[in-house]
Amino acid sequence: MSEIEEQVITGVTTLDSMFPMQLLHTMAVLIRCDDCGIGEMTPTGIMFMTHPPQYQHKCDKCGTERTFDERYPKVITRT
Numbered sequence: 431m432s433e434i435e436e437q438v439i440t441g442v443t444t445l446d447s448m449f450p451m452q453l454l455h456t457m458a459v460l461i462r463c464d465d466c467g468i469g470e471m472t473p474t475g476i477m478f479m480t481h482p483p484q485y486q487h488k489c490d491k492c493g494t495e496r497t498f499d500e501r502y503p504k505v506i507t508r509t
Contacts, residue, residue: 454507461502463489473501 463469469491476486484497 452509454509456505456507458503458505461487461498463492463494464496465489465494466492468492469494471496471498471502 461471463471466489469489471487472490474486474488474495478484478486478497482499484499485501486495486497487502488495
C-alpha cells in the first residue's frame with residue numbers, strides 16, 4: 431500500500447506539510463412531520479424577522495406548517 435492510499439484510509443493526508451487534509455463526511459439533516467409521521471418538512475421560503483429568526487416549513491404529505499429556528503434540510507459535516 432502506498433503512502434497516499436494509507437493516508438486516505440486513515441483520513442489524514444499530508445501531501446503538503448503546511449496544509450494537512452482530513453477526510454470529512456457530509457450529511458443532510460431532515461425533519462419528519464410530527465402530525466403524520468410520514469412526510470418531510472420542507473422550507474416554504476418564508477422567514478419571520480423575530481429574534482432568533484424563524485423559518486416556516488410545510489409537510490410535503492399532509493400540509494402541516496411549522497416554524498423552526500433553522501432551515502431544513504441542513505447540511506452538516508463530521509470528521
